[in-house]
Amino acid sequence: MGQRLLRLEEGLAQFFLALTVAVIFAGGVARFLGRPLDWAMDLATFAFAWCVFLSADVALRQDRHLAVELLTGRLSPRWRLGLRLFSLLLMALFLALLFGYSLQMAYLTRFRSFQGIPGLSYTWVTLSVSVGSLLLLLTTLGRIRQAWRAWREGPCS
Template sequence: MKFYDWLGKAEKTIVQALLVIIAVLIFVQAMTRRFGHPISWAMDVSTFFFAWVVFLSADVAMRKNSLVNIDIFIKKLSAKGQLNIKIINYIIIIIYLLIMMIYGFKLTITTYHRKFAGLPWLSFSWATVSVPLGCLLMLITAILETKNLVKKGSETK
């Protein structure tokens, strides 16, 4: 679990840094465009970083149990009912993430020859690999959370 905790801190730090870089790049790109000397690669780098931010931050949110949810009806259930719904929900998430990983790897392979317009030396696959890798990180989180919920359920019996 130490590595898992370290990985979570690393993800959060990377996401924070990338968000700052994206904001600075877009601001600088807008200013240089305003003065007639646009930076052609700034939007491509921002898009590349944004793909990573989306999937890494999704795992950060999942680790903190901060993903958007609607629990109006679930709160009306008993504690055991709520726990069972959470377990079912995580099982559905695990299945979805496995499917996303498969299609994410296929996407990464199919975009291998596609290049960023402003960065012709960079394959678009480096951005699309964020899908299966981010889903793998979320899958680990979902499995660990499901395991904890099942353990919690067996302790309350």
């Protein structure tokens, strides 16, 4: 199930990135030809928001987020693991708050529509924050569980 979800997230993130690029390119060409597409930037914003949050979770699942280990590399393995657990707990708290507030924002924007796409509610963009933060929270909780097990067993190096 985990690999399937990761592949689905990767595919959706790639799709939304390609859509963003294609729409911006088409909008630029149309503007050059004197026939601007009023909806191009709105659709690109929508696609980019979804791409960002889905890609963030894919990167976290694959442990590809940027990490500066200048100070933590000098700590003992036990302290390093404790600091990792602490930072993951802070991350989980932040993501839980972000999820809650983003749901409120999605509800508040339900009647707001895009200027260039009148039928599309802005809620669909704000839901990208909710879905993304929930996926990131689930991934972080899995990392917390792994770090906690390693903490209880004690680091091997």
